[in-house]
Amino acid sequence: MAYVSGISTYVPPWGEVGRRVPGGDEDAVTMAVEAGRAALEAAGTGAVERVVLVSRDLPLLEGGNSAALLAGLGLPPDTDVVERLGGAPAALDAILTARPRTLVTAADLDPAGAGAVVVSSNGPVLRPVGRVTRSLPVQARSANGVVHRYDDPRLLRERGLLASLDRLREHDNGLEGRPTAIAGAPFAQVRALCDGEPPKLPVLGASATVFALAALAERKEPATLAAAEQASLTAAVLDTSAGEPAHIHRLEPAARAVPAAHTTPGLDMPVSLAAYDRAFESKVGWKAARCESCGTLALPRRYRCRGCGTEGEWSLVPLPRRAVVYTTTTVHVPVPSLTTPYSLAVVQLDGTDVRVLARTTAAEPGSVSIGDTGRMTLRRVAVRSGVPDYGYAFWPDDVPEGHEEEVR
Template sequence: MPHIASIGTYLPCWGTPRHRVAGDDEDAITMAVEAGRAALDAGGAVERVVLVSRDLPPVVSSNAAVLLAGLGLDPELEVDERLGGAPATLDAVSSARPRSLIIGVDLDPAGAAAILTADHGRKVRTAARVARSLPVRTRNAVGVVHDYGDPRLLHERGLLASLSAAWLDTPVAVAGVEYDKVTELCAGTPPHMPTYGASAGLFALASLTESDTIGPLVAVEQASLSGITVAGGEAQVNRREPAARPLPDGGVTPGADLPISLAAYERAFEAKVRWEAGRYAGSDQLDFPPRYRVGEDCSLSTDYELVPLPKTGTVYTEATVRIPVPGLRSPYSLVIVELDGVAVRALVKVTGAAPGSVDIGDRGRLALRRIAVRSGVPDYGYAFEPDAASSRESLCDRSAGAA
């Protein structure tokens, strides 16, 4: 019987309270990192990572390296990437062994949630599995989605028929289905879930934990169903769910993307995605980005070690770029951030705030984001996310409210 020690959730700041939208610099991997870090805030060891989504970046190799680096985990850990929706995530939960980090991610609506299992915590156990075929949504070889478009068929022959076949007690929550379709099927008032896909069941677990509710939790996708019984025990819930805001104005300028140098990408990957500086033996100086040095004897020194950098800091200076750049949304803001506790300043883009809304002296954190897509390769790095209370945008909102 798995035990859940902690649950982390993440919602992008853009969109509406009921439908979040991923920013231009967010994808399934960056949101998985946000949710995973929220779950890991409570502490605990990780021996295995399971990532479930239908929206993983289409790279031929694995996304594991970026995911582990963003989470700050050992690159030797096992990562299991699964293509699936809400039932696939609950299947992963019900069969998880201790010290497993399970993450579900969705892009429409956007959100991610994660759980960390342990030897003690909130108990769950398998309640039902039903595999039926009702392919109302399909995707062809080039990614075009076809929707059969019969919500009545999906409700009656999908949701209701699968629930009947499962022989479950009345569930306390149903994930993967819009709220208005499940209220009459649940005991009491089921929680609202911000997503309908792979992360929905984990969002439901977070709500059930916070309300100390026990009973069957069911996840449905088309006609497949997975159910777990949520029992007693305690788990810590950490939510990263900022208030929803409309996407800022701007547009993407058409044109050829900047090409990528895979040699440079590979050389900078660990330092950039793990947010680390280089330090040479016998020196207190940190180089960011890490670089080779030429000694007094003209010999090239390459044997620096990587040192983790703080992920909080203060804006030293800022600029907003309004000149269109092919392949990027304009305008956008850049800041030089003075990192806490070290003599390092970093030039990064601003995320989670409207262009021009961040000022000198604002506090914030560094968050993993997709900086660009070059030659079809997602290029990840860190961006500055201002604290909610420090940006000019938030100050203006408060002033308007007071008026």
């Protein structure tokens, strides 16, 4: 049983209604951070002492993604992190078994979306109903990344989803009647299997569980959620009458066509892990060096303070995430291994004299102007030698908001 105090959802602005695609600067970690930070806005970073990331699209299977995830979320590096490979049932299991002060995040790339849930000691109650774990590997991914599909949707429906629902109903104190919502299955199938009109979800993977919870929590009435992946299924009952209402935050901009772009062939820039390590805490954690003598901020850290000229001690402090565009330009010249055109902006961070050069994101190249306001958000700025290189990009405020329609 878990108490859900906060829920957030995120979809990229690119794609079409019903199927979003990640931007060229997004992956599972950046999307999990986008949803996770929104969930933490209400709960506060001090309300979390453990983070769970659920996805089938983890960028690093060796070396781990925990450091970038914690830095992007603004959490201490000693926070316990669990990276869990799985889909919708794995995400629901992670929420149900989480102890209070846990942030459960989930992210998917196809269709793209992410969600986060804060589990605390108060809020709507999520109670487990049952679990069925069966093997029906209609889609498999080998060690070299090749995906094999057993193309038989009828088999997946009959021997997968329907058979698992029947088995769950046969359990003692198991599922009774039809669920209110099913995460992880196509809407056309879900609609015929649910009690009433189920919510339309933009994703089919791990984050589908969070999108479904957000929709059910907004209805403010008891509901049963089933989370499915192939032949495995987990079910739970959400009781919104218990405790304080959950804080729900949706970052779901309206779908727009992916901007036309061209990638110029060329050699990739190799990674320097020494430089990567030196810059990581400031660049991914979004922290500036502060002179202990006069308080002047520098990003990146300087050898000599430009405020007082001393070469003394520095400390890292978090930077504001709100910014205004000081100047901007759009690059059209072909650059080997990069996608053009792209826009760069020098932005001034609110309440400081710090200016940062960053790429723009979630907006068409050339659409950002001087004076535009926005926020700094974690993005994958490059992949070098197979290593995701994370940094911050400027997301303008005028990105239109909207609501997702069904995934067919």
